[in-house]
Amino acid sequence: MQMFSTFDGKDLDKVVDCFKARLIKKNEILVSEGEISKEFYFINSGCIRTYFITKQGHEKTRYLMIEPSIGTALTSFISQKPSFEFIDALEKTELLVINRKDFYRLVDEIPQWKNFYLKIMEMAYSFQNRKIESLVTLSAKERYNQLIKENPKVVQRLSNKIIASYLDIKQETLSRLKSK
Amino acid sequence: MQMFSTFDGKDLDKVVDCFKARLIKKNEILVSEGEISKEFYFINSGCIRTYFITKQGHEKTRYLMIEPSIGTALTSFISQKPSFEFIDALEKTELLVINRKDFYRLVDEIPQWKNFYLKIMEMAYSFQNRKIESLVTLSAKERYNQLIKENPKVVQRLSNKIIASYLDIKQETLSRLKSK
DNA sequence: ATGATTTTTTGACCCAGGTCAATGTTTTGC
DNA sequence: GCAAAACATTGACCTGGGTCAAAAAATCAT
Numbered sequence: 296m297q298m299f300s301t302f303d304g305k306d307l308d309k310v311v312d313c314f315k316a317r318l319i320k321k322n323e324i325l326v327s328e329g330e331i332s333k334e335f336y337f338i339n340s341g342c343i344r345t346y347f348i349t350k351q352g353h354e355k356t357r358y359l360m361i362e363p364s365i366g367t368a369l370t371s372f373i374s375q376k377p378s379f380e381f382i383d384a385l386e387k388t389e390l391l392v393i394n395r396k397d398f399y400r401l402v403d404e405i406p407q408w409k410n411f412y413l414k415i416m417e418m419a420y421s422f423q424n425r426k427i428e429s430l431v432t433l434s435a436k437e438r439y440n441q442l443i444k445e446n447p448k449v450v451q452r453l454s455n456k457i458i459a460s461y462l463d464i465k466q467e468t469l470s471r472l473k474s475k
Numbered sequence: 476m477q478m479f480s481t482f483d484g485k486d487l488d489k490v491v492d493c494f495k496a497r498l499i500k501k502n503e504i505l506v507s508e509g510e511i512s513k514e515f516y517f518i519n520s521g522c523i524r525t526y527f528i529t530k531q532g533h534e535k536t537r538y539l540m541i542e543p544s545i546g547t548a549l550t551s552f553i554s555q556k557p558s559f560e561f562i563d564a565l566e567k568t569e570l571l572v573i574n575r576k577d578f579y580r581l582v583d584e585i586p587q588w589k590n591f592y593l594k595i596m597e598m599a600y601s602f603q604n605r606k607i608e609s610l611v612t613l614s615a616k617e618r619y620n621q622l623i624k625e626n627p628k629v630v631q632r633l634s635n636k637i638i639a640s641y642l643d644i645k646q647e648t649l650s651r652l653k654s655k
Numbered sequence: 656a657t658g659a660t661t662t663t664t665t666g667a668c669c670c671a672g673g674t675c676a677a678t679g680t681t682t683t684g685c
Numbered sequence: 686g687c688a689a690a691a692c693a694t695t696g697a698c699c700t701g702g703g704t705c706a707a708a709a710a711a712t713c714a715t
Contacts, residue, residue: 349612370604373597416596417553423603424550431643432529463611470694
């Protein structure tokens with residue numbers, strides 16, 4: 296976020312003009328499955344997440360965004376194909392929103408914004424890679440411990456249901472893990 | 476790859492100058508764990524992969540590159556931190572190699588190369604995302620069937636050991652899956 | 656070609672984590 | 686403030702896929 300301070304005055308105005316503030320309620324849905332992801336979000340306060348629903352009807356949480364954080368349903372945002380994931384709010388949340396058209400216009404017009412986009416992609420990639428590594432190398436208990444260690448805010452603030460879905464375990468299992 | 480045809484003459488020369496051909500033998504290692512990933516590979520013929528070894532000593536294959544394809548140990552390439560993954564050749568392989576310094580010089584000097592880099596990151600991200608989706612929603616059998624359907628060449632050309640490691644199952648399990 | 660190594664298959668057994676169901680406990684909406 | 690809904694815990698039981706071991710088949714190196 297502080298990288299914005301390196302924009303020069305004119306560019307900064309251009310960027311700021313693209314953002315709109317939005318306040319959303321808990322459980323409000325920003326993107327549904329099948330919709331095209333047309334916005335990118337900066338979370339000022341609160342918490343949103345991306346998740347999808349398996350054909351067995353189970354929720355799987357891909358990514359949790361607690362302030363200060365950024366994100367969207369990225370696969371659909373990039374490809375402009377219908378999203379297989381949802382975005383919803385886990386708390387009352389204040390967002391800054393930029394729409395996709397403006398986002399990519401800035402990519403073309405402002406070299407630093409293109410660099411910012413590249414950084415987002417690099418971080419998103421590394422994050423997914425890390426997630427795969429955890430899934431294939433760690434037990435449920437180890438993944439839970441890793442989350443407590445690396446992201447204690449998430450564990451403190453969110454329900455077990457959400458945390459279990461994020462760790463790809465059942466809530467019953469999480470409950471049992473905690474009690475030993 | 477065909478996007479290179481859109482480079483104008485001068486830029487194309489600049490790009491071509493950065494590449495060196497290299498022939499590697501089966502089982503040759505291009506990047507080891509702990510090393511920094513300093514090259515990006517274009518596979519002209521043959522097959523290489525990235526994999527890592529768990530603390531239990533098991534190989535996990537992240538990504539298989541059969542010609543024509545591109546890639547590297549991307550997390551380390553981006554961050555210039557030591558790689559947790561290896562790259563090795565699964566067959567005798569012909570590569571075009573560009574080193575990291577040249578790669579990022581081209582990102583700065585040639586806008587189209589920056590766009591190319593962005594496309595790589597977008598594809599890499601989508602690929603990882605898809606992999607997570609498969610891991611958390613499909614059974615071993617379903618993942619195997621998906622691979623046969625979407626990437627039959629891989630299944631035909633590589634050993635069960637590699638395919639099992641790619642699907643995150645044991646070879647014994649893969650063997651049993653195939654026999655029913 | 657041929658012995659040595661590596662892969663593949665098969666069998667017997669095990670266990671982490673899922674399922675289903677019942678019972679608390681908290682949160683929410685009015 | 687209170688009913689209803691959502692969430693958390695606990696128990697009994699089950700199962701997909703792992704483990705270990707040993708034999709059969711394929712591949713490799715000289």
